Amino acid sequence: MDIELAGLTKRYGATTAVDGIDLKIRSGSYCCLLGPSGCGKTTTLRMIAGHETVSAGDVVIGPRAVGDLAPAERGTAMMFQSYALFPHLTCRDNVAFGLRMRGVAKAERHRRAEAMLRLVQMEALAERLPAQLSGGQQQRVALARALVTSPKVLLLDEPLSALDPFLRVRMRTELKRLQGELGITFVHVTHSQEEAMALSDLVVVMNAGRIEQAADPRTVFERPATAFVARFIGGHNVITLPDRRVAVRADRMLLGPEAGPEAVAAQVVAVEYQGSAVHLGLTAPDLVTDAGTPLTAILSDRAFAARPLRPGDTVRLGWQPGEAHRLDA
Missing domain, CATH: 3.40.50.300 (P-loop containing nucleotide triphosphate hydrolases)
Known part of the structure; x- marks a missing residue:
């Protein structure tokens, strides 16, 4: 019914x-x-x-x-x-x-x-x-x-x-x-x-x-509707840009040369091996994150093994423009 x-x-x-x-x-x-x-x-x-x-x-x-x-x-x-x-x-x-x-x-x-x-x-x-x-x-x-x-x-x-x-x-x-x-x-x-x-x-x-x-x-x-949904569902970075607030999926974050011309400098603060994937925690001074939390990037195990990173390493970080989903207030 x-x-x-x-x-x-x-x-x-x-x-x-x-x-x-x-x-x-x-x-x-x-x-x-x-x-x-x-x-x-x-x-x-x-x-x-x-x-x-x-x-x-x-x-x-x-x-x-x-x-x-x-x-x-x-x-x-x-x-x-x-x-x-x-x-x-x-x-x-x-x-x-x-x-x-x-x-x-x-x-x-x-x-x-x-x-x-x-x-x-x-x-x-x-x-x-x-x-x-x-x-x-x-x-x-x-x-x-x-x-x-x-x-x-x-x-x-x-x-x-x-x-x-x-x-x-x-x-x-x-x-x-x-x-x-x-x-x-x-x-x-x-x-x-x-x-x-x-x-x-x-x-x-x-x-x-x-x-x-x-x-x-x-x-x-x-397409989480609000910052709360993006946070609670997980797997997203909630970022405040100059003109809007957006969510970017952690598995769509790009590192290194692939990060694009608008990428920012970020420092690796944590590396977690999860079997099929590796979760990276990063801080980027030029990006304002939700509640000041670190950013997360999820890489496949193969991609990480090809270019491993450790806490303290500096890397370029970005995403394709279409991956930033606008959030309601």
Whole structure:
């Protein structure tokens, strides 16, 4: 189902957590709400779910406003960061619990629970208790439990944050596969730029309760709307030029003879080997950077090996004119 947020606001006394945001999420898309802690992304998700009351504005799911409806009446399901599995229930019974609360007969709810466990590749562990599962297995069970009621919208609150890096990548693939197979709308809260880029059709970057940019991942990375987005997404240098403020991707910075006639002198202050690439930290007196931070240039391992640099070296630094993307104020 389509989701529309219109002037959505949440206040806690004198504190505004979500400040009049407008957003449209099309049916069947994977949307990630991305931003630092305290930016309002989880509060927004909870207002969509009905777990937080709305101070002002509307939440519209499908054809109707749902602000006055209970969570169970919205056609949504929520997967919590903690997974919140019942420790005394088997995987099957955890998955079937929501159906039990709705009065579904035992045989039918077990059939549907087992179908969901197959979908998340956990059917062989249906009789195990949560304590007998790994973190990734618990996540799959929590996901099956959220999906068993056939929601039109699945809401996920930092579902991968408790997993180790290897498993996090694997579960990203599983989430994307499931969303594609089921064809329902996913709204996923994360503070991980990599996670949002890998999963979403729509990235919504939030800051201080407001939306800084909402676009597909490539647009957000290639053309960040504001200095905040450029900084938070990473991989960009935010530079103040005499007539404007711009973002230049770190992998588009040019060093040495290729830097062009308008290049400036820069000093290498850091070299970080990252396997396939080398990240250089540089300072350039003639360039005003965001918050006075060093500039970053990313070179391929092969390019760096052909012309290695060390901290203290001086080099010409520049970029092609078309690589400087203008930022909003």
